[in-house]
Amino acid sequence: MTLTADLPRYKEVKAEILARIQKRIWRTGEVLPSEHELADEFDCARGTVNRAMRELSDDGVIERKRRAGTIVAQSRVRHARLAIPLVRSEIEATGAKYRYRLITRAAIAAPAWLRARMELAEAARVLHLQCLHLANAQAFQFEDRWINLAVVPGAAKADFSVISPNEWLINAVPFTDAEFAFHASRADKDVARMLQVADGDAVLVAERITWLERKPVTYARMSFPSSYRMVTRV
Amino acid sequence: MTLTADLPRYKEVKAEILARIQKRIWRTGEVLPSEHELADEFDCARGTVNRAMRELSDDGVIERKRRAGTIVAQSRVRHARLAIPLVRSEIEATGAKYRYRLITRAAIAAPAWLRARMELAEAARVLHLQCLHLANAQAFQFEDRWINLAVVPGAAKADFSVISPNEWLINAVPFTDAEFAFHASRADKDVARMLQVADGDAVLVAERITWLERKPVTYARMSFPSSYRMVTRV
DNA sequence: CAGTGGTCTAGACCACACA
């Protein structure tokens, strides 16, 4: 064991295992010693080794299978934690003043593309909202939001001119699953005007679909100007 | 405790705690019962409750402090796991054939913007590489790579026409920290030509800086055509 | 000071997959 600071034991073990993998003492695809053996070597309980290895497995560094043992991950897929804050928190964290504006609001029959995307029934009705989140006077995010009224009927009566759909939904509806996707796109005329950027400029688009027990709750498309950075640390 | 499937106990506990938060039985900012009390209620060991709450804390659902106890998170920041695969794996996973092409290669003095970005010394020398990753014959990712020769001298002699810098680095250098950032941008002439898209088209740019024990190893800027989706599930 | 969560221990039983 290398000399380490005053870290918790399981972090020391984790660091040591990682170091051996990085030094190629244990090579890609190779089987690591069992938890039992490592617990003996590091002179600690198996539970401690188990926690270290579980975290490494979560990080994508190793792969574990019962009976087969633990191997150094082949795929070299690393996992990063991406923090997804509320827009308001994100803006206020920079010290800027958060402002919000509702642009449009309409309860309509769900268009075909949305029915496909959210797996909605033919006759589904949705609430369509467009709104803008500003940092000081600067456009920060344009939000194009669709809410499934079958799952969230209360949305029809909510006053989205004072609270953003984002925050209203968080307080009104729990959700069980969510899917995020990011891509780059060119701003169409509406988005460009809203974000105060040139027509056709690049925007970062984050799409999010949320379910409550398999039932689709909401679909949101959030557009950011090209100056926006989404950052994560591994 | 709700009736649940044959899940591990800690997952049942986790689900029940989450359910109570979502049902507003425990409200935002409110202090939850202590691990001890919950262990009594759920009739399990404190370690089991601890694991459930630790995971909820990792997910950003609750916040824990010694002595102060556990509260339902205020910020509503949710955390998603973003898997970052090797380009090759990502392409091959779709069934497409992976191909790689080195475009340019030059060992030069680090330009000022890069020195600032990577925190390099004035006289630092770097290896600059540009390369293309293709899925079948289709351009998938354009990689603009800078390697710090002070930390990785071996890179000067590596043959990057047969192996991508990405894969070479993974096999040659361990790293301890990495930072990712995403943004949208418009393709300049070079990038557009490489990605076979129109000049000025939107591209998704992923930047990555990697360190080995505080020493900057490499900076990479990876550009994807606007058809590319980066997906994550919460 | 007292109570919280953070960590650790030395056991234990079990599901699973391989021989």
Add this chain to the structure above:
DNA sequence: GTGTGGTCTAGACCACTGC
């Protein structure tokens, strides 16, 4: 079968922090 990791237990000590 047999050995692996997955989980769980009933304790324990400790660091931190609010009182």
